[in-house]
């Protein structure tokens with residue numbers, strides 16, 4: 001198995017055929033399910049609700065990776081507490097008390113991730129490294145599938161890797177989310193991305209079958 005993890009973004013599948021899509025995704029040999037939870041305020045969209053997440057837990061053995069894109073993170077973290085969730089990332093831009101929120105995520109038994117928008121400086125996460133299990137570097141402005149990678153993305157991933165290493169946190173992995181395409185993957189991985197959120201740019205690309213896309217993805221890694 002490759003050291004780079006593949007996390008399909010489940011907001012990209014047909015919501016009316018979610019369970020059959022889940023079974024097809026499981027058969028692809030992927031590493032975790034990326035679940036985007038949006039509130040229509042922090043980002044101007046809200047494609048998936050907590051109902052689907054709650055229903056998903058008992059129906060799959062794959063790890064569940066929740067990416068919160070919400071204004072009130074603490075409210076959502078408490079709602080996730082009774083659910084089977086393996087890791088939760090919160091955006092630095094909407095967490096007033098980021099340190100406390102991250103500590104709470106670990107307290108409820110999940111790995112804690114900090115997500116950072118394209119324009120936000122890496123210094124925003126410099127003092128929470130003790131609290132996190134991974135960093136989610138956004139390579140598009142969050143909210144929608146099918147966008148183009150923002151221009152500084154590769155530099156940002158590399159700078160994040162360097163910041164973590166220089167601070168003595170070489171073990172903290174970087175997840176990359178947004179326009180993780182066959183074309184962009186090599187540079188993303190070279191810069192330090194080790195957990196790739198796969199959406200319409202790769203696994204769910206319409207030009208080929210999902211399994212052909214996964215094979216192609218693995219070849220580019």
Ligand code: DX5
Pocket residue numbers: 009011012034036067140142143144145146147177178179180181197198199200201202
């Ligand atoms: C939002 C999502 C999207 C998306 C990724 O956080 O995770 O970034 O589904 O898929 P692409 O960008 O390939 O459509």
Ligand code: ZN
Pocket residue numbers: 009034035036067177197
């Ligand atoms: Zn996401």
